[in-house]
Amino acid sequence: MYNFTTYLDHVAVGLQNAFYNRFYFDILVVGFTIAATMLIRYSTSQVNGLKLPPGPTPSFFVGNMHDIPVAQEWNTFTKWSKQFGDIVYLRVLGTKMLLLGSYRVANELLVKRGTIYSDRPITPPMLEMGGFGTSLTVMGNNADYRLRRRLFEQHLRYSVVDRHQPIQIRETQKLLRKYLEAPDNWFDDTKYTVGAIILDIVYGYRVTSERDPWVEVGEQSGRYFQICAKPGAWAVDVLPFLRYVPTWLPFTEWKVFALESSANRNSTKGMFEMVQAAMKEGTASPSMVLRYLEENKNGANIPEEAIMDAASDAYGAGVETTLSFIYGFLLQMTKHRSIQRKAQDELDRVCPDRLPTFDDRKSLHYIEAIGMEVGRWHPGVPQGIAHRLEKDDSFEGKFLPKGSLIIPNIWRMCHDEETYKSPDIFNPDRFINVEGDGLDISVLDPRQMIFGFGRRQCPGRPFAEAQFFYTMALILKVFDVLPPLDTQGKEVIQPDVYRSGVVSLPLSFSCRIIPRSNDMAELIRRTEHE
Numbered sequence: 001m002y003n004f005t006t007y008l009d010h011v012a013v014g015l016q017n018a019f020y021n022r023f024y025f026d027i028l029v030v031g032f033t034i035a036a037t038m039l040i041r042y043s044t045s046q047v048n049g050l051k052l053p054p055g056p057t058p059s060f061f062v063g064n065m066h067d068i069p070v071a072q073e074w075n076t077f078t079k080w081s082k083q084f085g086d087i088v089y090l091r092v093l094g095t096k097m098l099l100l101g102s103y104r105v106a107n108e109l110l111v112k113r114g115t116i117y118s119d120r121p122i123t124p125p126m127l128e129m130g131g132f133g134t135s136l137t138v139m140g141n142n143a144d145y146r147l148r149r150r151l152f153e154q155h156l157r158y159s160v161v162d163r164h165q166p167i168q169i170r171e172t173q174k175l176l177r178k179y180l181e182a183p184d185n186w187f188d189d190t191k192y193t194v195g196a197i198i199l200d201i202v203y204g205y206r207v208t209s210e211r212d213p214w215v216e217v218g219e220q221s222g223r224y225f226q227i228c229a230k231p232g233a234w235a236v237d238v239l240p241f242l243r244y245v246p247t248w249l250p251f252t253e254w255k256v257f258a259l260e261s262s263a264n265r266n267s268t269k270g271m272f273e274m275v276q277a278a279m280k281e282g283t284a285s286p287s288m289v290l291r292y293l294e295e296n297k298n299g300a301n302i303p304e305e306a307i308m309d310a311a312s313d314a315y316g317a318g319v320e321t322t323l324s325f326i327y328g329f330l331l332q333m334t335k336h337r338s339i340q341r342k343a344q345d346e347l348d349r350v351c352p353d354r355l356p357t358f359d360d361r362k363s364l365h366y367i368e369a370i371g372m373e374v375g376r377w378h379p380g381v382p383q384g385i386a387h388r389l390e391k392d393d394s395f396e397g398k399f400l401p402k403g404s405l406i407i408p409n410i411w412r413m414c415h416d417e418e419t420y421k422s423p424d425i426f427n428p429d430r431f432i433n434v435e436g437d438g439l440d441i442s443v444l445d446p447r448q449m450i451f452g453f454g455r456r457q458c459p460g461r462p463f464a465e466a467q468f469f470y471t472m473a474l475i476l477k478v479f480d481v482l483p484p485l486d487t488q489g490k491e492v493i494q495p496d497v498y499r500s501g502v503v504s505l506p507l508s509f510s511c512r513i514i515p516r517s518n519d520m521a522e523l524i525r526r527t528e529h530e
């Protein structure tokens, strides 16, 4: 009979032979590795009888590394959410990931269980070397993070955001005057305007020239961030000791790049010092930085680095995201003339002989609905920013392991057929009630998703919403936004294609921004002297 002792004997003989035979030895090593991997996988996939959520089958060792797309991620993520359900499990090498595909689940986990779902992944070395280790967006859920978050929120939350309206009005009206003078420059002029508004709110700094050096610093910082944060692009992220190699060695251009990025981020200190100097002279304009320096003068003791970090994050996190919305709005307007007309009818009814104001917002439901639909159509941050689960958890019979990165698939949530009828049609009317005189509150407001979730939800949301409203209302009151014409004078439909990456903007498109009438042009021209 083949009993257990005989079995052990066979194993012992097998081992002995194997060690004498290189071929068998290799097979043994591979066999042990597979067994060990399966054991690790089993031990994390079954806790208290609960299984991991389903997901695409991982390859040995690298897991789903090759399944995760590098471009237009939202399409593949959405396919998985439809195939596997509201929580999809992925593994890349040793990193576990949970992809959330519905608002219901994101709300249950990231909002209701926010105490354990509000951390961020450990900052990759390249991002840290690039100077972003103390950026609010990437910091873990610790006391330093919470301080920066508080400083940020206190200056931008709903109850105080109206204070910034004079800056928003001045700069947005200036932008529209530029559209009148040089309509072909709409792309750059819009970008500079958003930068100018944020620099003014944060540092009290007034941008006066087209190529302002501080706008350039902010722009550059955004570019550095996107590149340093690129997953899988940097050897130092896999072999962290590389950060210590000296830059005189060959093949260390990447380190020079990281040091340049860090120097660029540090240079925002110059803006901070400008506010300090102006404060001493008594000439500083109201701003986020001034506010906290004054609190310090009265004994608040806020660390200066925290004020500097919160201020430079406002630019880094606020400009591209806001632009993704405004560009997205212009692109959709070139495609939907009837929607534009309906919005202009509303504007002409509410403010017939004048420009719209922030106070009109409560009466301009259709403009609000267009804003909601632009955000839903292509969310500016389609995969959100990953959270990190701090403790083992379970949900609806599935095991959610500690340390998992949580990726909210915002794009999918905004295109969920169960939430939005015909989600692939651009239709602001989906948010209007049956009476046609207000918003339909039974339809999920996409702003609940596009700004992220829970304690990490975008602290720039109140400002961004106000800026979107004012920009849309002003543009549609004064201008028609039309597609470009070809050489035969025929309208050219613009591609509805968006860039991949953390912040997703429409890829280059053209539009004509033309005054609706001389009277409308005059309305905006007059604002120069008001």
Ligand code: HEM
Pocket: 136, 137, 138, 149, 152, 198, 313, 314, 315, 317, 318, 319, 321, 322, 324, 325, 379, 380, 381, 384, 385, 386, 387, 450, 451, 452, 453, 454, 455, 456, 457, 458, 459, 460, 461, 463, 464
């Ligand atoms: C269309 C406009 C915007 C969109 C779609 C957007 C979206 C987002 C999203 C999805 C997150 C991640 C939230 C999460 O982790 O769950 C985020 C975080 C953040 N946003 Fe925005 N954002 C926008 C505008 C702004 C503006 C204007 C500012 C600054 C003035 C800003 C500052 C930030 C900061 C600092 C964070 C990090 C928050 C944290 O980790 O605690 N955002 N945003």
